[in-house]
Amino acid sequence: MHIVDVARMRELEMRADQEYGLNTSILMENAGRSAAELLARYIRERQRRSLSECELLFLIGPGNNGGDGQVMARHLEAEGAHINLYRWKERRLTREGREVPAEQVEAELNALLQRVGYVVDALLGTGRSRPLPEDMRALLARVEQERARRPGELLVVAIDLPTGVNADTGEVDPGSIRADLTITLACPKQGFFFFPARSYLGELFVGSIGLPEELERDLSDEMLDATLARTLLPPRPLESNKGTFGRVMLFCGSPPYPGSAYLAGSAVLRVGAGLVTLAVTPDLLPIYASSLHEATYVLLPAGEPGEQRGQEQARTLLEHLSGYRALLIGPGLGRAPATRSAILALLDALRSLPEDERPALVIDADGLNNLADVENWWQRLPPGTVITPHPGEMSRLLGETRVSGGGIDRLQVARHCAQAWNVILVLKGACTLISEPAGRLRINWESNPALASAGTGDVLAGMIAGYLAQRLTPFDAASLAVYLHVAASKLVSQHCGDAGLLASDLLPQIPAARLRLLQPTST
Ligand SMILES: NC(=O)C1=CN([C@@H]2O[C@H](COP(=O)(O)OP(=O)(O)OC[C@H]3O[C@@H](n4cnc5c(N)ncnc54)[C@H](OP(=O)(O)O)[C@@H]3O)[C@@H](O)[C@H]2O)[C@@H](O)CC1
């Protein structure tokens, strides 16, 4: 599913007209019919109600968004739903096809607001060009007040987007109200993935306006959802052994942070890689040997801390690296000088390896923190490296330029840095972005505040390494891992809600999330 900004959406609509004769009224007819079908299915399948039991109030605006609403209303009426239309600009109300006399409109509108099960917001869409007028804000505020009075009984359904949401920037008018469902048309809009807009959309559905597929060919940004993630799952041939699914080496963990290597190493196996090896100093071995029974180990030299120990550790790790398809550097490593020199020595050695002998590389957490103060650090990375900064780490990598956890600034940062640094960038946050040097970008739709807890990043890094070992491209490995990481967290949240998730809770839910994804009906 491609993501568009408003200019791109307009261009698609124009080309649909010029090249395929699909003019605005045809597109609007398609849009309204598709939105009606989606809502009807929601009502029948999710709410287990028949349309003839449902009464809806459509708020109709002056432009094409209002036009979509009218077409949608007509289709739902034909299916038996009870339809009321309020034309905001003209202040006219139609009840089941009959015009309400002007002097009764206010009272009737009030009565409807207190009774209907659905308010459909078809006031304004992508054509909003200025702040909402006060009377429109007041109308939306009445809807909000009524929904608060009847929680669960009144759903707000936004057509294309909740009125007042900026489809490009994710900004929101002070008069906007949150939708329970948004049925967007043709493609999700760029602003949806950024805050505050993201939290105004509710559950997102995408309706078709009948654009020919070829028109979308040049679009580079995609929504990372179940449909896309499913296409990325690596095959599991019957005739396989642990070599088939690849080996991963981890350079992670240190005495203050031993849990990181456990979490990342477990995640490698939970996504289906064949073998995981932890490169650790001997003092840590007893910890892992008693918790992660399935791993194998490379013992790194301990001894006096300092640059030389780092060099020796890198050498030992490299001696054991042949046959490994992926290497993860970073979680829990700490920031001792020896560690930094080990990382730099590893990177120098990896760059000099021929491409077919070089394991794919993921750098996370302290791997990135150690690099951040190395001048032109990105020049030390082998091509195809995946880096997975959270906003704080990203700010450090950028030399203390602040990067938000959910704002629109992230889009430019992700696009620019993947190219400038020649990396596959996983910019973590509420809707994680994945970008690559050639300009492709994916944004994960789902987010879960329960994931904002220690160690969940280590799990993600291990998942990416595990998929690299199964020969996914770095962009696809990162994308699939990001999707399943949130999907696994949603399964945990079925029991704990949006707080109290332990990173280790994710581990058994990773295979469960994959299984769900394999079911063709999962969305
Ligand atoms: N084009 C197509 O082919 C397709 C379009 N589609 C649909 O159309 C939507 C975009 O349609 P759109 O461009 O007509 O914009 P829309 O959001 O309805 O509003 C514009 C109207 O509102 C007015 N207005 C603006 N700001 C205002 C404000 N703050 N307060 C009050 N009024 C304001 C503005 O008037 P004016 O600025 O002249 O006063 C104008 O009358 C899109 O979201 C999707 O739903 C799809 O069905 C696919 C096919």
Ligand SMILES: [K+]
């Ligand atoms: K709308």
